[in-house]
Amino acid sequence: MASIRIRARGELEAEVMRLLWAESQPVGASELAQKFPEPQPAYTTLMTALSRLERKGRVVRSGDSPRKIRFSPSRSDEEYASETMMTALGGAGDRRAALLAFAGNLNDEDLDLLRANFGKGPE
């Protein structure tokens, strides 16, 4: 009996995005399915994932008839990576415990203390 590989939650969407980023032109769902490594997802499963990505604003749909519908990523992988990074960094103050950033950790009281003892101010 052939084994069925079950993708982890969100894995299909991540693979769809990786394949779309690799393409220079918009691609249709059938064509995209061919680019998947085995096991290829069913057409309907892929359309569901693409519709979900479209709702999230990560994919743009183009084409004037159902047979000619093509999909392309709304942002490049670099733009998306940068945005994700900024979201992760701009979150809660609790994250300071995990991330020791080079700048932006000192508050106004710290600045006053440093200014009173060492401050020359910008030239």
Place this chain on the structure above:
Amino acid sequence: MLLTALACVACAALIAYFAPSLMTVGRWQLLHPRTALAAWFGAFFLGMALCVAALMLSVGGAVSASVSTPVLDAILLTLGGWVSLALFGALAFFVVSSAAPVVASERMSSATLASVATSREEFAGYTLVRFDSSDEIAYAVPGRRPAIFLSSAMERALTPPQLLAVVAHEYAHLRQHHGFAVLVAKINAACLPGLNQGRSLNRATTLLVELAADDAAARQVGAVFLANALVTLARNSGDQSMQLRADRLAGKQWPRRRGIGRHDTERKLLAR
């Protein structure tokens, strides 16, 4: 035994009350941040040790009460033991509930940040992860696999020796376990809401870890490179704290540096 336990609690309370005032006299803590950090945490852990000793003494006293113990003493010892255990339970619950969001946040941010890397390079003690961003960002992520993240804009803005100084600053955070210190101070502040003691340790830790990492990087790479990196980044971002950190470095005496580029890590970073 109960009296000794009460004495331990009194000593812990005295340390908590006087330590913040004593630590912030003069500007010695700004000139010697690592020593100051050790003093703050020495006082903190001494206070904790005294509380644990008081707990053990009061529970030990309650357990050792026997038939021959006078009735009033036996009641006091038993009551002391139960009160101590109740306080310990409440404290443990508070610590665990305060730590949970911080730890969850650490896991989430590490996973998110690791997924956006454009390159990874292994060095002794950490992984250097580069990512694309138009913002000048560098930070360290402590943990089982410590990493230093550098944005492309940061690499473009600085010269190789200045960049090396920034990496040395972040590496000092990892080597001196600043992530753990910040975490302990944050949980302590959450356990003492509204009290100056919790806030003082938290505030001192945030400032002192930055200054201690600056000093370590200045000794390792050269104060001039770190100060110049701070001035450049302050100019680009308008963040005055970096200008003040540069002023502090410029006002200190530094031992003569033996020249950068001797270590493998330095050579690799300078070669860019």
